Each structure stands twice: as C-alpha cells, then as structure tokens.
Amino acid sequence: MTVEQRPIVPSYSAADAIxxxxxxxxxxxxxxxxxSTVLFGTGMGIAFFKWIxxxxxxxxxxxxxxxxxxxxDYVFTTPAVIIQPVTGLAMIWLAxxxxxxxxxxxxxxxxxxxxxxxxxxxxxxxxMRDLARVADAAGAPLPALYWRYQRLWFVLGIPAFSxxxxxxxxxxxxxxx
Numbered sequence: 001m002t003v004e005q006r007p008i009v010p011s012y013s014a015a016d017a018i019x020x021x022x023x024x025x026x027x028x029x030x031x032x033x034x035x036s037t038v039l040f041g042t043g044m045g046i047a048f049f050k051w052i053x054x055x056x057x058x059x060x061x062x063x064x065x066x067x068x069x070x071x072x073d074y075v076f077t078t079p080a081v082i083i084q085p086v087t088g089l090a091m092i093w094l095a096x097x098x099x100x101x102x103x104x105x106x107x108x109x110x111x112x113x114x115x116x117x118x119x120x121x122x123x124x125x126x127x128m129r130d131l132a133r134v135a136d137a138a139g140a141p142l143p144a145l146y147w148r149y150q151r152l153w154f155v156l157g158i159p160a161f162s163x164x165x166x167x168x169x170x171x172x173x174x175x176x177x
Contacts, residue, residue: 024094025091025094025095028087028090028091028094029087029091031083031087032083032084032087032088032091035079035080035083035084035087036080036084036168036171038076038077038079038080039077039080039081039084039164040164040168042072042073042076042077042080043077043157043160043161043164044161045072046069046072046073047154047157047161049065049068049069050065050066050069050153051154053065054150059132059135059136059140059141059142060136062132062136062142063129063132063133063135063136066125066128066129066132067129067132067133069125069129070122070125070126070129073122073125077118081115081118084111085111088107088171092104101174101176102175102176103170103171103173103174103175103176106166106170107167107170107171110163110164110166110167110170111163111167113159113160113163114159114160114161114163114164114167117156117157117159117160117163118156118160120152120156121153121156121157121160124149124152124153124156125153127149128146128149128150128153131143131145131146131149132146
C-alpha cells in the first residue's frame with residue numbers, strides 16, 4: 001500500500017471498541033479498589049493509633065497523633081471519599097447496571113450514612129487537635145471537652161466503618177432482590 005492509499009482515519013472494529021471499553025472499566029475498577037483500600041486502611045489505622053494513644057494519656061503524644069489524624073484524613077480519606085462514588089457510578093454505567101438495583105440502592109444509602117457520620121468526625125478531630133495543642137502548650141491535662149469529643153468520635157466511627165464493610169460485601173456479591 002502506498003502512502004496515498006493509506007486511510008487518513010484509522011478504522012476501528014467493534015472488537016477494538018469493546019477492548020477500549022474493557023480497559024476503561026478495568027482502570028476504573030483498579031482506582032475503585034485502591035481507594036476502597038485507602039478508606040479501610042486509613043480508617044482502621046487512624047482509629048487504632050488514636051485509641052491506643054488516648055488510652056496512654058500522654059498529652060504531647062495525643063497532640064501529635066490528633067495532628068496526624070487530621071492530616072491523614074485530608075491527604076488520604078478525602079480523595080478516596082471523592083474517588084469512590086465517581087468510579088463506582090462510572091462502572092455502573094459502563095456495565096449497564098440499573099441504578100434501581102437493590103445492591104446499588106443499598107450501597108448509595110450506606111455510603112451517605114457513612115458520610116453523614118464522617119463529616120462530624122472530621123470536625124471533632126479538628127477540635128480535639130486544637131484542644132490537645134492548647135493543653136500541650138500549657139503543660140496541662142486535656143479538658144473534659146476533649147474526652148467528650150473523643151467518645152462521640154469513636155461512636156460515630158462505628159456506623160461509618162460498619163457501613164463501609166457492608167458496602168464492600170455488596171460490591172463483591174451484587175445480590176439481587
């Protein structure tokens with residue numbers, strides 16, 4: 001074939017289109033699974049280190065851990081919280097699942113529940129960080145308000161984390177009904 005005979009626009013077959021679609025789906029799935037892992041890992045890690053540090057009672061250590069908790073939520077959790085629904089909805093659309101599928105409806109409802117719990121948790125973390133900074137700078141014990149916030153923080157984390165576990169199960173099993 002001479003240069004003059006070559007087509008200007010490449011011809012794509014239906015198979016090429018399917019391969020491109022599958023590659024897009026797999027990339028979205030990879031991002032979705034990675035961001036899910038970040039949500040689980042960051043959530044469990046933050047909860048563990050904050051819980052164990054609070055139990056020790058060292059104000060300076062508590063200040064440092066609450067500062068890192070706020071930072072970790074900003075750097076890791078926030079992007080994952082955004083990536084999850086974007087990639088999830090894109091995969092639903094590409095796979096042709098109806099949004100009315102029960103597993104999708106339950107997943108969205110539970111994700112909203114987790115978000116309703118997570119937003120006050122972020123506020124509480126920032127307040128606890130600020131209280132710990134003041135106490136550490138003054139060489140004083142943490143005020144009672146810190147411990148009230150800490151209990152509420154922990155209580156809100158239970159339904160949020162539980163919702164994510166159930167969503168994970170729903171994503172893997174996609175039950176009908």
